[in-house]
Amino acid sequence: MKRIVVLAMAAMLAVTALTGCVTKAEGQADSTTTVADSDENVLNVYTALEDEQVADYLTEFKEQNPDVTVNVTRESTGVITSKLLAEKENPVVDVVWGLSATSLLVLAQEGMLDAYAPEGVDRILPEFKDDAEVPTWVGIDAWETAFIVNKEVLKSNGIDTVPTSYEDLLDPKYKGLIAMSNPASSGTGLLTVNGILNLYGDEEGWNYLDKLHENVAVYMHSGSQPAKATAAGEYGIGVSFGYRCIQSAEEVGSDICEAVFPKEGSGWDLEANALIKKDNQKEIAKKFLDWAISDNIMKKYATNYPIVATGVGDNIPEGYAKNPIDQLIPDMDFAKAAQNRESILETWTERYDAKSAEQE
Amino acid sequence: MEKLKQKIMRCTKEDIVRAIAIYAVVAFLLVFLVCPLCTLFVKAFQNKDGAFVGFAQFIKYFQSKSLIQSISHTFFVAIMSTIISVTLAFFFSYALSRKNVPCKGFFQYIGMIPIFAPTMLLGIALIYLFGNKGIFTALGLKVALYGKVGIIIAESIYCFPVATTILMVAFSAADNRLYEAADTMGTSTLRKMLTITIPNVKYGLISALFVAFTYSFTDFGAPSVVGGNYNVLATDVYKQVVGQQNFNMGAVVGIILLFPAVLSFVVDRITNQKQSAAINSKSVPYQIKPDKKSDALATAFCICITLVMVIFFAVALFASLIKLWPYNLTFTISNYDLTKIASGSGFTAFKNSILISLITAVLGTIVTFVGAYMIEKNQKFKTSRRIAYFLSITPLAIPGTVIGLSFIMFFNASQFNIPFMDGYALQNPFHGMYGTIWILILANMIHFYSVPFSTATTSLKRLDKEFETVSESLAVPFYRTLGKVTLPLCLPAICEMWVYFFVNSLVTVSAVVFLASPTAPIASVIIVSMEGAGQTAPAVAMCMLLLFINLFVRLVYEAIRGRSNKKK
Amino acid sequence: MSVNLRISNVSKVFEKNIALNNVSLDIQAGEFVCLLGPSGCGKSTLLRLIAGLDKPNEGSIYINDRNVTNLPPARRNFGIMFQSYALFPNLTAYENVAYGLRNKKMRNQDIEARVDRLFHMIKLDSAKKRLPSQLSGGEQQRVALARALATEPDFLLLDEPLSALDAKVRISLRKEICRIQKELGLTTIMVTHDQDEALTMADRIIVMNKSVVMQEGTPEEIYEHPENPFVADFIGSINFIDKEKCKLYGLCEQERAAIRPEKIELSRTEKEASLRAQIKEIEFRGFYDRITVCVSHGVQGDMILLVDVPFRMVKTMQFRIGEVVYVNLPREELLGFKTA
Structure with a gap:
C-alpha cells in the first residue's frame, strides 16, 4: 500500500510541476530573467570597440567598482547589432558601449533605447550626440x-x-x-x-x-x-x-x-554609448555610462583616435593627418x-x- | 485499475530504482535532444514574427544563388576531403596493422594529434605554411590556399584520425587462417589484398567514409579561417544566425545539414551490424610476416604522414611564440598572456572551458553509463529501453551546428505557446540556463553522447550477462553488484568515455559557437572571434593551450591504463 | 531445509514464439531433477521461470505449496550455476563465495566460518585467495557451486553447468555435484542437453521437446521404456522399423517399432526367427563396435540396422565388411509405438 501512496504522490508532483509551468501568455516574457537581472553587481555590456582597447579602457572602471563583474561581449558591429535586434523582446545586456551611431539609430527606431543624460554630457559636441535634450545615444569618438x-x-x-x-x-x-x-x-x-x-x-x-x-x-x-x-x-x-x-x-x-x-x-561613423530599455534597469548601468564619457577615459580614447566627442585633442596620435576633420566626408547622414x-x-x-x- | 494496483504492489524497491533511472535517462534525452530539435523544425516553418509560413523560408533559401552555391561547395569539399583522408588513413592503418613498422605506438599517437586541437588551428597553420607569406610559398610551392584548397587540406587532416581509428579496428579483425589458406594455394599479394583484405575491412571502410564525410560536411572551424569567399553551409549558418540573427533561415540551413548526416548515420548503423556479424570468436589474429621491401615502404609512408602532422603543429607552436609573422620573428610568450586577450576575458574563457569540459566529462560519463547500463542489464521496461537506445544513438547523426542552433532556439524562448489554447503558454523551465555555462555543458553532453554510450554498451556486453542473475539469486540488490563488480570491470571504458567527453568538449566549436554568451565566454569561441578580428597569434596560442591540456589528459589516461594493464 | 516445487499449467510466449506450452511438473523435496532436451525445447525458459527471472503468461509456480509466481528472484531463496561460471572476475574466490553473505547482517567471523566450510566441501581450500582467472575451469565451477550454496538456499538451479568443461573434468564434477547434493539433501533442477549427464546424475529426468514435456521418469524408465519415438531417439541410439517392414518381417503389429542397437544379437549361424543380413560398415567405438547391416527381403524390403557388438565378441568373431550374417531381434526388447 505504501508504494501506491508514494507513486501517487510522485505522479501528483509531476502534474503540478507541469501545470505550474502553464501561465497566461501575456506580460510574462521576461519574468524568469528578473532575478538575475536586478543584480547590481553584474553589468552586461556589448561593444564593438577594438579588443585590446576594451581591456585597457576597462581597468579604470574595474578599479573604481571592484565589486562589479563586468561581462563584455566584443564582436563586430554587424554581429552586435543583429544580436541586440534579436534580443529585442528579452534584452540580455544593460548597456551598449562603442557601437556605431548608425546601428544605435536602428535600435532607437525600434524603440529599444532609453534616453539618459550621463554626467558631463554637456562637454560632448552637439554633432556627437542625439539631438534630444535627454539624448538616447552619446558618442565617444569617430572612426x-x-x-x-x-x-x-x-x-x-x-x-x-x-x-x-x-x-x-x-x-x-x-x-x-x-x-x-x-x-x-x-x-x-x-x-x-x-x-x-x-x-x-x-x-x-x-x-x-x-x-x-x-x-x-x-x-x-x-x-x-x-x-x-x-x-x-x-x-x-x-x-x-x-x-x-x-x-x-x-x-x-x-x-x-x-x-x-x-x-x-x-x-566615417561615431562610436557611441546607449542605455538599453528594459524593466529592471540597473543603477550601475547609468554609472557605467557616466564613466564612459568621463575626462580620464576621453583622454584614453584620444590616444587611439584623433577625433573624440569632446573635440579634436591637442595630441593627435601619430600617423593621422594634421587636421583629421578635413579627411572626413562631409554631410554623412x-x-x-x-x-x-x-x-x-x-x-x-x-x-x-x-x-x-x-x-x- | 485493480491490475495496475497489483502491478505496483509487485514492484520491489529495486524495480523502483531501476524505473527512476531509466525514465530519468529517457526524460533527459527527450528534453535536451528531442525538444530542441522540435523547436528547430518549428522555427524553419515560421517567419521572424513566429507566424507559420509553411515552406516559404525553404523557397526563399533555394532562390538565393549564393546559398544554393554553398550546398554544392559543401558537397565538393566534403567529398574531396573524405576521399583524401580515408585513402591516407587506409594505407596508414594498413601499414600499422599489417606491416612490420617500427615504433607503431609513436606513429599512431602522432596521427591522432588533430583531434586534440580546435579545427581553427589547422586552418591557421595552413596560412603560415601556404599563405602568401607562408613557409612553403617562400620555397616556391604556391597554392591558391583561400577557398576550396585550404578547406580540403584542413578537413582532410581533421578527418584523418577518426578514419584511422575506425580502419584500425577493421584491420585488427582479420582472420589469419584465410591468409594461410591463400598462401597454401600460392595466391599473389595483390589477389590477397583484393579478395581477402578489402572485403574484410569493407564495412569499416564504408563507415570511415561516411563518418569523414559528416565531419567535413559540418565542420565550421576550418572554413571560417581559410574559406575566404568560398561559402559552405556551416559558415552560412553562422552568418545567418550570428551575423544577421536570422534564426529561421538558420533553422532551414540546419535542416539541410541534417540530411547527409542522417543518411551516413543509417549507413553506419547497417554496416556496424554486418561488421560484427563477420567476425567470430574462432578467428585467429593476423600474423605479420616480415617483408623487407614493403615494410620499408610502409615505414616511409608512416614517416611522411607523421611528418605532415608534426610540421603542422610545429608551425602552429612557432606561430604562437613569435611577435609578428612574417616581419618580426623575435621570440615572445606574450601571446600566451590570457589576461590581455579577448577584452580581458581570455583567462575567464580558458577557465570556463576547462570547467565546462570537466563537468561535461563527469556528468556525461555518468548519464551515458547509467543509460547504457539500464538498457543493457535490464529485463523490464522493454519499450522505454528501446526508446532510450534509439535516442542514445541519435546524437551521432546530429551535426554540432544543428545542436547549437536548436539549443539556442529552445533555451532562448521563455515560453511556448500551447496550440489550441489561446492565451495560455507553457513556461520554459530551462530558460534560466540561457547564458550560463550549463547550456554549454548540456550541449556538449548531447553532442558527444553517442560514442561514449557505445563504448559503455560494448564494455557492458562483454561482461557475463549472468552476473545480474547470480546477484538476484543471492538476494543482492543490483546497485551493489553494479558498484562492486560492474563498475570496477568497466573502469577502463569509463576512463575512455571520460577522456572522450573532456577532449571533445574542450575543442568543439560547432555547437557552442551559438551558445557562448558574455556571462560565460569559452576558449574555442574566443578563438573564432579573435581570428575574425585578425588576432591570429593569440588565437593560435589559445589553440595550443587547449592542445596541451588535451594531450596532458590523454597522456595521464594512457599512463593509468598502462599501469592497470600491467597489473593484470 | 529442502522444498518441493510444483509447476502448474505454465505457458510462456515470447513475441509469438511459444516457449512453454501448458507444462506441469511436481518436484519432491531433495530430488535431483534433470530437464533434458534439444536446444530451443523450452528447458532453459522453464528454469528461468522457476528462478523468477521471467514471468509465465499463464499458470502458477508453487514452492512448498506457496504460490510464488509473482515473487521476485531475490525472495525465492535459491542458488544458481551457469555454464559460464559467472564468477566476478575482479573478486577473489573467497570474496565470490562470500558475496551473497556480505549483504546479510552477518558477523564477519560467521561469514568466514561458513565460507571456510564451503571451500572445504568443494575441496579447494588452497584457492581462496586466487582470482577466477587464476583457476581452471573445473575449479571455477566448483567455486560457483560454493557461491550458490553460501546463502543456504532452499533449492539449486543448474543451467548446463558442465557443458564448458573438458570431458574428464566434467565426469569428476558430475560426481562432486551429486555427492554434495545428496549430502545437503537439496532439491536440485539441472538443465542439460547431454543425455549421459542426465542419465548418470538425475533421480528423475524430464524430457522436453517443442515446448512440452515428452516424458518423465527415472533414468531407467526413460531409457528402457520410452513412451514415444522422440524420447527413444533422443536418448541413446535406436533403430526404427516402420509398419510395412514390421509386417514384412513379422515383428509386431504396431504403427512403429524400435530396438536399441545393443539389444540386437549378431551371429554367423542361422537360428529360429533370425534374419539374413549383409555387413555394410564396421565402426570402431572402443569398448564396442557399431556394425551397420542390411537385411534384405525382395526388392523393396531392404532394412538397415545398427548393431552394437561388445568388444569381447568382436575379438572372437572377427566380422568383415560384405560378410553375410544373421541378426536376431528379441521380441521382448522390441518397443512398439502407437504413432509414427
Missing part, C-alpha cells in the same frame, strides 16, 4: 575608412606605386590583392560603403563598388581583419579603418607597410544610413556575396 598598403607584397607583384584614392583601387594591376571588410558583419565595411555611396551618389556608388569587386580578393568578417592580414603579408592592400591601419603599419615598420587615407575623403541599413546590406549581399561565390 573612418583608411587603407593599409603592404609595399613589399605589391613589389613582389611588380607594383611600386601606392594607391592614395578610391579611384586608384580600381586599377587592374591590383586585381586579387585587395582585402576589404564585409559590411554585413563589420561596421567599418558599412561606413566605407556608406561613404562611397555618399561621395558618388547611389547609382555611381554601386557602379564603383561593382568595379572594385573585380579587384577584391576577399571580404572579411571584421574591420580589423583586412589590416591585420595585409600587415601579415597575405594581401597587398587592406581597406580598413584609421586606427587599425596606423597601428598595424607601425607594428611591422614603415618600410613594409603604410597607412593611407583616401584622397576623396573617408567614410547617420539617420538616413540607419534607415537604409537593411536595404544597403541586402543589395550588397546579393551583388557580391553571390557573385563572389559564382566565380569559383
